[in-house]
Amino acid sequence: QAKEQGRNMYQVYGDFMDERTYQSFLMEKQLRKAILNGEFIIYYQPRVNALTGEIISAEALIRWEHPQLGLISPGEFIPLAEESGLIIQIGKWVKRKVCEQLNEWRVERIPLIPISVNVSSQRFLQRDFSNDIKVLLNEFQLEGKWLEIEITENSIMKNEEYIYECLRELKKMGIRIFIDDFGTGYSSFNYLKTFKLDGIKIDRSFIQNISTESDNAGITIAMIKMAQHLKMDVIAEGVETEAELSFLLEQDCQFVQGFYFGRPCPMEEFEEKYMYSRQENQS
Numbered sequence: 656q657a658k659e660q661g662r663n664m665y666q667v668y669g670d671f672m673d674e675r676t677y678q679s680f681l682m683e684k685q686l687r688k689a690i691l692n693g694e695f696i697i698y699y700q701p702r703v704n705a706l707t708g709e710i711i712s713a714e715a716l717i718r719w720e721h722p723q724l725g726l727i728s729p730g731e732f733i734p735l736a737e738e739s740g741l742i743i744q745i746g747k748w749v750k751r752k753v754c755e756q757l758n759e760w761r762v763e764r765i766p767l768i769p770i771s772v773n774v775s776s777q778r779f780l781q782r783d784f785s786n787d788i789k790v791l792l793n794e795f796q797l798e799g800k801w802l803e804i805e806i807t808e809n810s811i812m813k814n815e816e817y818i819y820e821c822l823r824e825l826k827k828m829g830i831r832i833f834i835d836d837f838g839t840g841y842s843s844f845n846y847l848k849t850f851k852l853d854g855i856k857i858d859r860s861f862i863q864n865i866s867t868e869s870d871n872a873g874i875t876i877a878m879i880k881m882a883q884h885l886k887m888d889v890i891a892e893g894v895e896t897e898a899e900l901s902f903l904l905e906q907d908c909q910f911v912q913g914f915y916f917g918r919p920c921p922m923e924e925f926e927e928k929y930m931y932s933r934q935e936n937q938s
């Protein structure tokens with residue numbers, strides 16, 4: 656029925672919309688509905704200190720549970736959400752969900768781990784970003800250290816003065832900030848001197864086959880060295896194999912995230928695998 660409706664719409668709009676514009680028009684409509692109907696779900700992926708085997712934090716990764724199409728990955732709808740501005744509402748929902756989760760652990764007396772959220776540059780560059788977070792943390796009476804933020808390099812390229820102020824505010828709250836997909840953006844290293852950031856996440860594309868691809872190896876070694884020098888944390892993303900892990904450990908990079916340790920999964924599964932054991936250890 657929806658399909659039929661879609662076809663009729665296409666006839667109406669067909670005169671001035673090409674197929675692709677029309678597809679994103681449809682998807683944007685569905686995204687709006689998804690926000691109202693609560694069709695999103697957060698998956699969580701562990702980050703591990705590979706030296707100790709301890710979980711150090713988790714990353715919140717959104718998925719869309721589409722009533723007809725099933726689970727849709729963020730790569731397929733985040734770009735459109737950014738284009739249409741809907742990312743603002745979606746991001747707000749993610750941050751609230753994460754705070755609710757942290758609060759739940761606290762109530763259940765499960766020792767907390769920080770959870771990191773991805774923040775689109777569009778949102779990050781809006782004036783009220785840090786204040787929104789402050790209000791949220793206040794509402795849940797949460798310390799900022801439990802909420803980490805991942806931004807991409809493009810987020811800190813523009814509008815230096817504002818960003819400086821924003822980062823200062825976040826720092827005051829104790830929130831840690833990581834550069835996501837490090838090394839893939841369109842940026843200079845200048846900002847690393849200007850802003851005191853907490854860490855970088857080396858992009859998966861550099862980690863892949865790192866033990867056999869010497870270009871990847873060289874770039875990754877340089878990034879680790881640089882981060883160490885700047886006293887920034889390093890998290891290697893997309894670690895899939897034992898060989899990749901041992902290479903990273905040899906280079907003194909022990910914070911890792913990837914399928915080798917655990918795929919992103921729903922919270923129930925995440926708690927079973929990583930959180931309940933913490934509760935027992937404590938008591």
Ligand code: C2E
Pocket residue numbers: 700715716717728729730733742746749773774775805835836859892893894895912913914915919
């Ligand atoms: P990201 O922040 O760089 O997240 C890492 C992506 O790599 C995730 O894809 C994760 O599932 C995947 N990954 C982790 N380990 C491995 C591995 O070992 N091998 C492989 N092949 N992949 C691995 P996912 O969940 O599909 O998310 C894609 C991107 O969507 C994220 O990249 C992030 O940029 C964006 N995203 C996800 N959730 C949100 C959100 O709540 N807000 C915003 N603004 N963006 C989000």
Ligand code: MG
Pocket residue numbers: 759
């Ligand atoms: Mg629960």
Ligand code: MG
Pocket residue numbers: 714773805835
């Ligand atoms: Mg990320």
Ligand code: MG
Pocket residue numbers: 835836856858859892
């Ligand atoms: Mg990344």
